[in-house]
Amino acid sequence: GLNSPFGEVKKPETINYRTLKPEKDGLFCEKIFGPTRDWECYCGKYKRVRFKGIVCERCGVEVTRAKVRRERMGHIELAAPITHIWYFKGVPSRLGYLLDLAPKDLEKIIYFAAYVIVAVDTEMRHNELSTLEAEMVVEKKAVEDQRDLDLAERGQKLETDLAELEKEGAKSDVRRKVRDGGEREMRQLRDRAQRELDR
Known part of the structure; x- marks a missing residue:
């Protein structure tokens, strides 16, 4: 203090x-x-x-x-560190100049939207990295398995719908619409899974 x-x-x-x-x-x-x-x-x-x-x-x-x-x-x-608005909002920003930070980055830190790392425990980081990598592999596998399951279910449903339409003697353009809709949904499932994997 x-x-x-x-x-x-x-x-x-x-x-x-x-x-x-x-x-x-x-x-x-x-x-x-x-x-x-x-x-x-x-x-x-x-x-x-x-x-x-x-x-x-x-x-x-x-x-x-x-x-x-x-x-x-x-x-x-105080329970949390604060700064007076004058030191941060003044032009040029006194705090930004002192810490060599852009005002935008400084604002994020001040309002607890981002953090600045001042010291790194390399040993702990090494241990944590291996744990995080293992967790990521498990999560990735879960996303891929769910994607494959969803695609298989949707593919099965599409096959069933097309078979029913053929049995009922539906026109080819109706069957094409159903096939296109099913393929679009499958594409969306793939894209959603890919977005999750990319995160």
Whole structure:
């Protein structure tokens, strides 16, 4: 985290609505930002200018002037890294320039649509690659088997339909339409399977 000299804000609370005093570890916390009243700690153990500079052992608030609250900065530890829009959207993009990245790529990273790899564990990568390759072979086989099964079923159905039409004495152009439709569907099945294999 940041090495802030005054501390980390851990809660979203501001002040206690009953006591009207700042919440501990909240956005107005006296321990982080300083006392709300001159020469007075939060718990009231130290209440005079003679205790100037003492940090109360009970509440952790430094006995000093209240105006220090205007200068002191706390920090907030976020669950995920963020950037200010000015550093990213400004022209030229300060972050893009610093990281040597195109603004488009940077935008993807900032909005978690893409990731940037900063270090590679080669040993782990080698182990993972063999596992991934084995999985890919299994998936490819499954897609091919399903394709062959679907094509066989569709071919069988086409043969049955054509045989029925011939038995009924259907015209040749009707039979051709049915054959063309069946062949088109089989072509689509092949193409779909090929698209899955190419992915």
